[in-house]
Amino acid sequence: MAELSKTPLHALHLELGARMVPFAGYDMPVQYAPGVLKEHLHCRAEAGLFDVSHMGQVILRPASGDVADAARALEALVPADLLGLAEGRQRYGLFTDAQGGILDDLMIANRGDHLYLVVNAACKAADIAHLRAGMPAGVAVEEIEDRALLA
Numbered sequence: 001m002a003e004l005s006k007t008p009l010h011a012l013h014l015e016l017g018a019r020m021v022p023f024a025g026y027d028m029p030v031q032y033a034p035g036v037l038k039e040h041l042h043c044r045a046e047a048g049l050f051d052v053s054h055m056g057q058v059i060l061r062p063a064s065g066d067v068a069d070a071a072r073a074l075e076a077l078v079p080a081d082l083l084g085l086a087e088g089r090q091r092y093g094l095f096t097d098a099q100g101g102i103l104d105d106l107m108i109a110n111r112g113d114h115l116y117l118v119v120n121a122a123c124k125a126a127d128i129a130h131l132r133a134g135m136p137a138g139v140a141v142e143e144i145e146d147r148a149l150l151a
Helices: 010-015 036-045 067-075 124-134
Strands: 019-023 026-031 056-062 090-096 102-110 115-119 139-144
Touching (some): 067 139, 124 139
Antiparallel strands (some): 056 139, 102 115
């Protein structure tokens, strides 16, 4: 069996007493010492954070420096108005194949000089391969693997 990957927050989860389980190839926390009922009640009364660092984080960086070039290129793979996505805004989208069939979903954010994407953990490798195959030479696909992501 392959060794499970670890998120950047793995050591913190262990320090906080998390019970870890395999999920999408990662060693992920499923609950903490107080138990799921106390966690649930706390989230209902206050707030909760969820480590989603196992999901794929990708930057599409246009060589031109114009984020519209990355948006235009991504619109060939994601049928959404990405050219109209304002800086600092985020949009839900779907990866489609050449026939228009849905491959997976993703989130796209306009960060001003680049697009920031979050893809599903279970399809991360396939989604990133689809991106790399679909981007022109002027748009770099940069996978982020060392940054935590919380929801």
